[in-house]
Amino acid sequence: MKGQLNLTFKNGIVSGSAVEGATLSNAATWLLEAINNPDIKVNLDTVDGLYYYDSNTKNYVYFEGDAFRGSFTYNEKVTATNIVSPSVIEAIDNLTKSNKGTTMLHAALEAYIGGKYFPNSMFTVGKDGTFGKNDLPYVISHDWATCLDPTNMRDLPSTYRFKSRPIYENFIMKSDTPYIFDKSTSIILHQFETFKYR
Numbered sequence: 001m002k003g004q005l006n007l008t009f010k011n012g013i014v015s016g017s018a019v020e021g022a023t024l025s026n027a028a029t030w031l032l033e034a035i036n037n038p039d040i041k042v043n044l045d046t047v048d049g050l051y052y053y054d055s056n057t058k059n060y061v062y063f064e065g066d067a068f069r070g071s072f073t074y075n076e077k078v079t080a081t082n083i084v085s086p087s088v089i090e091a092i093d094n095l096t097k098s099n100k101g102t103t104m105l106h107a108a109l110e111a112y113i114g115g116k117y118f119p120n121s122m123f124t125v126g127k128d129g130t131f132g133k134n135d136l137p138y139v140i141s142h143d144w145a146t147c148l149d150p151t152n153m154r155d156l157p158s159t160y161r162f163k164s165r166p167i168y169e170n171f172i173m174k175s176d177t178p179y180i181f182d183k184s185t186s187i188i189l190h191q192f193e194t195f196k197y198r
C-alpha cells in the first residue's frame, strides 16, 4: 500500500485517497472502493488478545487475529464488521515476513467483500459461528481478499500454533498469556503480554 494510498485509521474506520500518479495494486484499488462506497461501511472492531466477547451468546470466542462477523443492512446501507486484534495481527505479519499492515488490510477487504456480495449475512450466523450453508460468505470473502494481495498475504507455516493459557476465577476467564510456537520443534516464536478480561 506504501506509495499508493494516503490512509488514516481512526476509531475502527479507514479513510484515505490515492497518491497522485501512483499505479494502484488490486488490493489498493479495492480498499479505495471500500473507503469511497457510501452504501457499505466497513467496521474493524478492535480487541486485545485471542478472545472477543460475543454479546449474543455471552461467551468469549477464540480467534487468531482476525474474525469475520458478517454484515447487516439498515436503511439500505450495509455495515460489515471484522474483529481484529492488533497485537496478534502484528505478530502474524512479523512471522510471515509480510509488510506491516498486511493482515489489517486483509481484514478490511474481507469485511467489505462480505458486505458487498453477502449483505445481511449476520442473520445467517449459527451457534458454531459459521455463516449458513458451507460458510460461503466467509470462505469466499476470505479467499477473494487473499487473492487481491498475493505478494504480501500468506498463511503462517502449517506447524505454527497458538497456545492460549487462560487463568480462571470461579469459571470466569480473568486473563490470558498466550504464545505462538512451532509444533515440530516446540520452540516459542512469539510471547505475548498478559491480556486481561472482565
Ligand SMILES: [Zn+2]
Pocket (backbone or CB within 6 Å): 066, 106, 110, 141, 142, 143, 145
Ligand atoms: Zn481472512
